[in-house]
Amino acid sequence: MKNPVLIITYYWPPAGGPGVQRWLKFATYLDQYNFEVTVVIPDHPDYPIVDASLIEEVPKGIQFIKVPINEPSRWASSLSRKRTKNLQKGIIPKNAGPLQRAMIWMRGNLFVPDARVGWKSRVIKAIHPYLLEHKNPTIITTGPPHSIHLIGLELKNKYTGFKWLADFRDPWTTIGYHKHLKIGARAQKKHEQLEQDVLNNADLLIVTSPHTGKEFASKSNTPIQVITNGFDINVNTTTRQPVGAFTMSHVGTLLSDRNPQVLWEVLAELCSESTDFKAAFKLQLAGNVSSEILDSIHRYDLDSNLNLLGYLSHKDAVDLMFHSQCLLLIEIDSIDTKAIIPGKLFEYFASARPIIAIGPKDADIENLIKHTHSGQYFNYLEKQKLKEHVLEKYALFKNGNNEGQLNDHINSYKRENLTKTLAKTIAYTWE
Template identity: 45%
Template sequence: MKKVLIVTYYWAPAGGPGVQRWLKFVKYLRDFGIEPIIYTPKNPTYPMVDAHIADDLPQDLTLLRTKIWEPYGLASFFSKEKTKKISAGIIPTKKFSWVDKCLLWVRGNLFIPDARVLWVRPSVKYLSDYVTTQGIDTIITTAPPHSIHLIGLHLKEKYPTLRWIADFRDPWTNIGYHSQLRLTERSAQKHLALERKVLQSADTIIVTSPSTQREFTAKTSKPIVLITNGYDDDTFGEEVPLSPYFMLSHVGSLLSERNPETLWQVLGAMAAESPAFRQDLRICLAGKVSEEVFVTIEKYGLSSSLEYKGYLSHTDALALQRSSQLLLLLEINHPKTEGIIPGKLFEYMAAQRPILALGYSQWDVREIIAQTHTGITLLVTDAPAIKQALTHYYTLYKANQLHTQPTSLGAYHRKALTQKLSEVILERGKG
């Protein structure tokens, strides 16, 4: 077995999509001759936890943990709830209080690239001893938080022969919320400089979307490999009956800027026009949801149709997907979201329920959904097209014919994706 050190902030028992990618890679890496060694914080601040998220992992994994100090504890002195939301990426777009502004300014300008940066130096010290004594010749850093890549950068500078693979689950300076951090010009330039240094120093870069691959190709000559997220066998689980209602479900965080007001407006109008549609309609939201979303749903008279589940375990979220009539994939209408392919997309596809994806016109999601015949992708502000799609799906629902016939899903199975990763890990002499 080839030993590989994986440096990640998110690990079990963290809940949410950020942890799924590497939990699943680690689940299968041994099948391809690779022994994963995990390095992660001992006392992290996770916005959500899932006690069963690692149930299918090998029990004898080597797991290294060291303490981390994060500033969110001090910030919560001013507002515990606001701090928790900002640490989870929920940034309000309306009613900015002075506390919001202060927390965002501190987050963006005093902790670069992010609030986990204070873990970098002690991690480099600890891992320097480990890689030399254990004969580790390959490390992988996965981000966000992007400070994790600084650990790889400093280890690479210290040991030039160490092979470093940088995995970007999301972009860095081009990520949607980056422009909301109230950065000074100096801070913005520092982010760009750090991003450039990471991209030019890593031996190989892994990205999750074609758009990010194109973006980074313009910034570095290093090899850039596309490995999307995917679905696993647990996606199928036990058989779950379909909801008897026309249930539209969204699983995952629904942030303020991602609030699909046009969708709520269209649904509200359809419910007002047809008592039967209103009686059949259910809107199910699972995960962290911005207060602005609830306000907008109420604004369009849909509160009686809303079912809010809160945070669900991964197992329960998968069951909800399979029981829904229609699955919602929602994104901001902005060029910076072009390369954001949510991990839940692949679980949605495997659930074999139609997907209504609403986002940016050039969203990378469009091609994947079209190729797999798993739904439709529309501009999130295109009210006529959204109404036409909903009317079509509702008609099929009433005729008991609402289903999908996915094709080419196998390429997105977690084991197939791990095989692709293993080929990157075992490749030598490039980059």
């Protein structure tokens, strides 16, 4: 008889972006470890990003409990759909207008911890029959949105005979955008109390980075397991240089605070110093890009080198990675982002293309890149080193030798191998 696992998540296909793939793939591979998986998802949600191609990756055999949800974003969209979608995507403009400022304040102070908090009571009611039918299930909540963890918290107060694992894909009160939501003292205190209640009452905490693990260990005695994100694509076995221009590609959202001025300076100087470089260089941005990023690119006179691709399906994004000369990974220069490991990093590994990463000093992503020998990491003060490295890559490109590198270090980040760790973690909570 298979062991029941109930996964409660807001993001599920056709939601797009790397966050949805974590539990889509865990749910896929848990079947190999004698688990019967049921997934609780919203019925007709208002996702900020949609990628219908991911529906094809949902495995047969998974059971679903679809729960209706009221999305405040639909109401807000009647005032301004574009501004609402940008806020949902995490794009918070520095020069927000009155309407945007009001929406940001409401998001930070009226919806604690987030705008999906109203879904909780409906989920509790909808899964009651499941809890009566299944003996000793493992319940997994995953956030953000961190209101999903409040479902686990309330279940702990109402039921017995199950184990609750709270999966944090990102931190809670220390996540980068938290400080930009204009949160008042009362709302902040509530955030901190809810976070503490979740950390203390879960049977086990799962985090995606060592830094987040250390943060939560300082706040709670609950056991913690680090399980990073990973990849489930076929590894690019062609390490030779792709054909075409000297392309540097970034896949994913570029927020206002994730604006690498040092990179634009380096690229502008190289274009100014070498007409050959300027003619060969292409900057490819795939995903949602803030107006502040585009303004910076314009100020550095890089418009003619820019290829703005918009949001790509997962398949097209992987194809872009495989055929780029270098892959860009940009993280905000802040102590709060040392714990952030973007999900795309692991597909960057599998693409076997050289990574150029920029972020805060001593970040977790720096250690991962070094461990996998997949590229070079620079902090925001290392402009000259960054410039020399780009020149080195360009010289290799000119000679046809800008090759990628494959090694066995990336195998541990395959989703199937990570699910093995998850299966052991679930078993541990029942010991």
